[in-house]
Amino acid sequence: MTTNALPPVVDADTWQRQLEELRTREKAATRELDAIAAQRRRLPMVEMPDYTLEGEDGPVRLVDVFDGMRQLIVYNHMWSPGEEWQCSGCTGFTSQFTRLQFLDNYDARFVIVTQGPLDEALAYKRRVGNKMTWYSTANSPFGTDVGAPPGEGFAVNVFLRDGDTVYRTWHTSGRGTEQLSHTFALIDLLPYGRQEEWQDSPDGWPQSPAYSRWPTSKDIATLYGPNPA
Template sequence: MATALPPVVDTETWRAQLAALRVREKAATRELDAIAAQRRRLPMVKLPDYVLEGEDGPVRLADIFEGRSQLITYHHMWEAGAEWQCGGCTGFTAQYTRLEFLDNYDARFVVVTQGEIGEALAYRDKTGNRMQWYSTYGSTFGADMDAPADGGGFAVNVFLRDGDDVYRTWHTNGRGTEILTHTFPMIDILPYGRREEWQDVPDGWPQDGPAGAGWGTAQDVALAYGPGSGHQD
C-alpha cells in the first residue's frame, strides 16, 4: 500500500493555509514566552548540603556549579547491572556535544544518575556521551529530586546557587523534557512527524508504533558515537 501524500494545491492556496497556521504558531510562541516568564517568577526551595560522586571523587552539590550560579541536571534512568541503559535517556543526552555557550549565561548542564560512578562513567564512554556525569549512588539526592533508583524515571531539575547555598527552582519530567531538545521540534516540522500511534494525523499517514518507536536503542547510540565511530575527539 502506497504511503499517503498531502494534497497538491497552487502556490496561492498553499500560502493562504500556511498563513492561517502561522497565526497559531505565533500564538504558541507568545504562550511559551508567558510560561517562561511565570517560570522565572517561581519561588525556590533551599536544599541540604548534598554530596555526589564525580569523576574525581566526592563533590558537594554547590561545587558542581564550578563557580556558576545556575545548574541544570538531567537525571538519567539507571538499572543496576544492566549492560545497556534506557535508550531514550541515552539518545537524549547524546545530542549535547557543545555546551560551552552556557558559560555566557552563568550556567552548567550535567548528567546525574543513580548508577555507581565507575559504572556510570564506563557507560558514558561506551556510548560516546560528551557530558559531565555525576552519581547520586548512596545519596538521597536523586530520589529527593523526583528521580528514584532502579529505573524510577528520568527528570530535569534546575538549581540556583547563592554562595554555598543551593536552591531548587524548577523540575519537569515526561514530555516536559522536550523543551531541552532540538530533535523533537525538528521531527515535528516534517510532513509525517514522529510517526507514532498517539499523534493526530490524516488518514493513511505512516505510524510505526507507540511513543518512542523511532528513538533507536542505546546500542545504536554507541555505534554512532562510541569508540571507533569517528565521532570522538
C-alpha cells in the first residue's frame, strides 16, 4: 500500500482510448507550434549597431561573435555583482547545452552574453561546469539594448548576419525560454509533472512552491563543475 496519490487504474482499452484523446490535443499543439514557427520565419528584422563585446581572446565585434556563421542565438545570462552564485534559473538552463556542434549544419551558433565582468564571468563558467562560449557586455550597451540590462532579467535573442551587418530577428524572456529547455519537456511527461503549486493537478498530487525543486547554482556546480560529485 502507498499513501501517495495515484492516477486511477483502468483496463488497457480504457487507457488506450484516453491516450488517443490526449494525442489529438498533442497533435493540435504540434501543428500550432509549426504555425508559430512559420510566422517567426516571416518576422521582419532590425539592423543592429556595431557593438564590441569582451571575449576570452579580448574585444570582439558582435559580427565576429557569429564565428563565420550566418545565424546566432544569444542567451543573456542574469548577473548579480559580487555574488558567488549567480541566477540558478540561468545556471540550470545553460548547463543543459553541452553539445552544440549540430548547429554547424544549420549555419548557426549559440553563445552566452552576461553583464558580469569577463574575468568573473569566465571564473563562474568554470565553477559550474558550463560548456558554452561566454562573452561580456559589461562595457557595452548591447545587453541593455536587447532586453537584458544590468541587474535585471534574462533573455534569448536571435540574430542574422548579412556580410558585416547584423540584424535582430527574435526575442523572448520569462517562460518563453521553456521551449528551448529539455528539462521541462521531460518533467512535464511525468505523472506528477513539475509538482509546483501553480500547476493544474488532481487533488492530492504532490505540489511545492514554484522553483523549490530547481537545483541551486551550487548544486549544479557539484554535479557538473570541474570536480563533480
